[in-house]
Amino acid sequence: MSFAVLLTVKVLAVLGLMLGGALVVIYAELKVGAHMQNRIGPYFAGGRFGWAQPFADALKFMQKEDLVPDGADDRVYKLAPYVVLMGTIGVFVVLPLSPRFVARDLDLGAFYALAISSLTTLGVLMAGWSSNNKYSLIGGLRAAAQLIAYELPLVLAVVAVAIQAGTLSISGIIEAQAAPAFSIGELNVALPYILTGQIIGFAIFVVASLAELSRIPFDMPIAESELTMGFVTEYSSIRFAMFFLAEYAGMVSMSALATAFYLGGYQLPGLSATAVEVLGPVIFISKVFLLSFLFIWLRWTLPRFREDQLQSLAWRWLIPAALLNIAITATFKVVF
Amino acid sequence: MTLADYLPIGLMMLIGIGFATGAMWVSWKIAPNVPSPEKLAPYECGIVPLQEPALRFPVKFYLVAMLFVIFDVELIFLFAWAVRFEAFGWTGIAAIGIFVALLVETLFYVWKRGALDWNVAHRDRYRRVVAEYEDEAA
Amino acid sequence: MDVRVIIFVIFAIAAVAGAISMVLARNPVHSAFGLLMTMFAIAVFYIMNGAHFVAALQIMIYAGAVMTLFLFVIMLVGVDTSDEAEEHIPYQRPLAMILGSGLLILIVASGIQTWVNAAAQTGRGSLGTIENVSDELFGTWLLPFEATIFLLTIAAVGTIGLAQFAFNLRVASGDDDE
Numbered sequence A: 001m002s003f004a005v006l007l008t009v010k011v012l013a014v015l016g017l018m019l020g021g022a023l024v025v026i027y028a029e030l031k032v033g034a035h036m037q038n039r040i041g042p043y044f045a046g047g048r049f050g051w052a053q054p055f056a057d058a059l060k061f062m063q064k065e066d067l068v069p070d071g072a073d074d075r076v077y078k079l080a081p082y083v084v085l086m087g088t089i090g091v092f093v094v095l096p097l098s099p100r101f102v103a104r105d106l107d108l109g110a111f112y113a114l115a116i117s118s119l120t121t122l123g124v125l126m127a128g129w130s131s132n133n134k135y136s137l138i139g140g141l142r143a144a145a146q147l148i149a150y151e152l153p154l155v156l157a158v159v160a161v162a163i164q165a166g167t168l169s170i171s172g173i174i175e176a177q178a179a180p181a182f183s184i185g186e187l188n189v190a191l192p193y194i195l196t197g198q199i200i201g202f203a204i205f206v207v208a209s210l211a212e213l214s215r216i217p218f219d220m221p222i223a224e225s226e227l228t229m230g231f232v233t234e235y236s237s238i239r240f241a242m243f244f245l246a247e248y249a250g251m252v253s254m255s256a257l258a259t260a261f262y263l264g265g266y267q268l269p270g271l272s273a274t275a276v277e278v279l280g281p282v283i284f285i286s287k288v289f290l291l292s293f294l295f296i297w298l299r300w301t302l303p304r305f306r307e308d309q310l311q312s313l314a315w316r317w318l319i320p321a322a323l324l325n326i327a328i329t330a331t332f333k334v335v336f
Numbered sequence B: 001m002t003l004a005d006y007l008p009i010g011l012m013m014l015i016g017i018g019f020a021t022g023a024m025w026v027s028w029k030i031a032p033n034v035p036s037p038e039k040l041a042p043y044e045c046g047i048v049p050l051q052e053p054a055l056r057f058p059v060k061f062y063l064v065a066m067l068f069v070i071f072d073v074e075l076i077f078l079f080a081w082a083v084r085f086e087a088f089g090w091t092g093i094a095a096i097g098i099f100v101a102l103l104v105e106t107l108f109y110v111w112k113r114g115a116l117d118w119n120v121a122h123r124d125r126y127r128r129v130v131a132e133y134e135d136e137a138a
Numbered sequence C: 001m002d003v004r005v006i007i008f009v010i011f012a013i014a015a016v017a018g019a020i021s022m023v024l025a026r027n028p029v030h031s032a033f034g035l036l037m038t039m040f041a042i043a044v045f046y047i048m049n050g051a052h053f054v055a056a057l058q059i060m061i062y063a064g065a066v067m068t069l070f071l072f073v074i075m076l077v078g079v080d081t082s083d084e085a086e087e088h089i090p091y092q093r094p095l096a097m098i099l100g101s102g103l104l105i106l107i108v109a110s111g112i113q114t115w116v117n118a119a120a121q122t123g124r125g126s127l128g129t130i131e132n133v134s135d136e137l138f139g140t141w142l143l144p145f146e147a148t149i150f151l152l153t154i155a156a157v158g159t160i161g162l163a164q165f166a167f168n169l170r171v172a173s174g175d176d177d178e
Helices: A003-034 A053-063 A074-094 A108-119 A119-130 A134-165 A170-178 A199-212 A237-261 A273-299 A307-335 B005-031 B060-081 B087-114 B124-135 C004-025 C028-048 C051-075 C079-083 C092-111 C130-138 C141-164
Strands: A181-186 A187-189
Touching: A003 A053, A003 A074, A003 A273, A053 A237, A053 B005, A074 A108, A074 A119, A074 A237, A074 B005, A074 C028, A108 A119, A108 A134, A108 A170, A108 A237, A108 C051, A119 A134, A119 A237, A119 B005, A119 C028, A119 C051, A134 A170, A134 A199, A134 A237, A134 A307, A134 C051, A170 A237, A181 B124, A199 A237, A199 A273, A199 A307, A237 A273, A237 B005, A273 C079, A307 B060, A307 B087, B060 C051, B060 C130, B060 C141, B087 C130, B087 C141, C004 C028, C028 C051, C051 C130, C079 C141, C130 C141
Parallel strands: none
Antiparallel strands: A181 A187
């Protein structure tokens, strides 16, 4: 019985921390974006700094009328937000916040995370098709084409990490980054993969995950100026809020995966094993927020790409670069 | 590794579904529900849409999906090689080298055939129409 | 009763229900979701038989990639046009029944030898890990493995041919978009 209780507590803790992280990222998006444009941003909700803005938004969404448009495919329309949300929070299972704070570390963790997050594509297609609206349909198809095109470089970047770490378990990958990269006399220095040969892989991963999240500069699926809101055009009330939450939870899970693969996860160079045990979750989440800040920064800096530039970037640049990255990683691993 | 190892995934999904359904239930309780024909009409800036949304799409979308399936299958083999990288050594590199070389060749073929070029201005038909138009204008 | 048997029965019902709803649904998109349900149930069966890698693969390739392709094609063609009840292949129904029952006989004939019993699978939990699969793949089955790339290349060529791409080598080989 205690096993079941422990498991439930772990799963709830991971889910709570990650969804809480998503709320923080939503707030950061509003506030950081505002300051980057010389605005103030949320100011009143919650008293100081408008910290309660995400909760106020959630409450507002809940009070809105939930409409299913005429001619929409009722069942598919209602199922779509669930599929998108499942594809996002399914990733949380394998994220280790510290050596022992993980819902379940699978042997195929990295592979599983990529597989389960590819379900988002289905949800997006379902939402776009079932809405019976041409903006939704165009947005959904664009989104699906974009998600599948950028899944290839994303997966290829992870292959290089798997070669370097020799495992697909996410905890295993983080532990492999704790192994000393080089020694100065008695001192062993452990470095994350971003500093030991995976800098190209990291760049590919970040660009591809930006596209997977449909964020600016890759936001053609929900291009407001042409497609209203893409595949979520017809969604209102809590269903829209679920897509919204899934988007930011996806940002957290993508940042968390990048943290585990390239930034050393819960490790910090120079920290002892005991310190990592205690401080692990703090370090991990700090790194996740750092990457999320990078995503937000890029959003408020870059303009939108064109659809053909998007496909061109994925197939002509990122995939060859990722294959080259694998070749380089393999060569180094064999030679040294 | 047994079925029990996958229990957390099921649990996470169940809690997620429960959370979403609970939020929906609350929303259903507190939100108004007075639908009217105007509200239920497809969003079209107030104008009733004249045609069904199911329109014909460029075949490129199909091409991307098909190429994705093909390349995805190839990536799986790379994973199988990556986890046993040390054990296979040079033999593995040679085996996967042939594989990746042919994969790159496929990509190159697709590229040269123009399947990855989504720019309308690069297409024969578009250029022909533009040329005709310019001829008429001249 | 063994919990594995209960899980097996639940997902077996899900698999069969998905398959039946796929055949019976009038709307092609609903058919596709019936198929998706069957694929998920089959992934669970793979896990129960210790084939962890194949299970993840099932989700990634079939649920992720192939289903997306199906939905794409259905949506590209437009659901309304494929609603027609007229059958284009003569004798399709009797032929399908004969072939289907033939397949059923084959499955029963081969399955009667090693009847799937979830309870009998204990102790084989780690047979299908990715390490074992890749050992087999790069050991015994190296030649068929290398041959698959030709198959995939042919598939890519066929795709392009099907799409009837009007190609222009001069433009396509240009560096990038202006």
